[in-house]
Amino acid sequence: MKIALVAQHTTSLAEDARLRELSRSLAGKGHRVTVYARKDGAPAPAKAELEPGVQIELIGPGDKHASDESQLLAQVPAFSQPLHERWRHERPDVVHALRWTSGLASLAAARDLRIPVVQSFDSLGVAERRHHVLPLSVGTERIRLEPAIGRSVNAVVAGSSDEESDLTRLGVPRRSIKVVPCGVDTDEFNPEGPVADRTGRHRLVTVADLQEHDALATLLQALSKVPGAELVVAGGPPRAKLRGDMAYRRLAKVAESLDVTGRVLFAGEVGRGALPPL
Incomplete structure (x- = not known):
């Protein structure tokens, strides 16, 4: 299967360990994975083979400092247009969008191409606001758009039953939500191996x-x-x-x-x- 992982929020797999492990795991199961990330303005090849089965393509206007959500949102059109052109010529079997601005870009790029889009939010704005992580003065676009994204994609991957409940309250059909808890690399995190210094407590x-x-x-x-x-x-x-x-x-x-x-x-x-x- 040809899988497109859309990560408009990042400029490389080096800065996103979860994305790196996800792409590596999918490739290990025999899938062909292309990660679409954002240019950062530095000289770099537009395409690179990271390891067997995993390729990264850097697209968009190329702004390394666009980490603020409002800046990422403003760059969605410039990111989604080249994405659409690529998919029109080489159609993936499924698109997996990571975070909400990637979801917007993926829906725009996949429009009229009949490519199924799966969305992972990582965390929802309503949950972050409820837990005082997201201040009242920011994130209004995100809180307004996340429910629309969830209702527009073919499926949403939730990390927990709490996120599933939030999604249903936002109007996302329960039948389109799949709960996949966050995993742990048990080769890296295991009871054997080096142990940090500690007291007897x-x-x-x-x-x-x-x-x-x-x-x-x-x-x-x-x-x-x-x-x-x-x-x-x-x-x-x-x-x-x-x-x-x-x-x-x-x-x-x-x-x-x-x-x-x-x-x-x-x-x-x-x-x-x-x-x-x-």
Whole structure:
């Protein structure tokens, strides 16, 4: 099967581990995968064979700094037009769009070509707003357009039953939603192999954005009720720069108020290679 993975939000597979593993896994099952990502303006070949069965094509206007959702949305027409031309000449069997702006680009490019489009949102704007990850002042286009995308594609892949419930409340037919929980590479994350240094306490680890203040504050409150445990928080800026980070300072104050400072380690940014030992 020829599968088109559309990732308008990214400029390479190197910066998106999940996309890289997904394409590699599909190719390993005998499919031909083409990843369509955004140009970043730097000199680079338009097409490249990453490994057997996986090719990447860079298209669009070429703006490395277009990471803001409103900027990505503005670039959808310039991304979808060359996508349409490619699919008109070499039709994929199915398109899988990753995140909402990729969904818009895929629907526009696949129009009149009768190519089925599958959508993965990763997370929904309504859920991020509910959990205070998405501020009220931003994301209005996303919250307005995600339900329309979900109702227009042939299928939506949800990562959990909670996401499935949100999608149905947004008007996406339940019959078109498939729940596929996020996987874990058990060759990389397993009980054997290197182990990070630790104390004799039971250890809890969370990998999180320090901006998720409410969720992490709740976790700190829970830690205060488990006196024999310690918590490692991996995320945020590099450890050497934590003291200058406002989100870290707010959480450190919460830890101090709960008298758990000695049992919390803010590890800062942790590289991919350091996660399995942790």
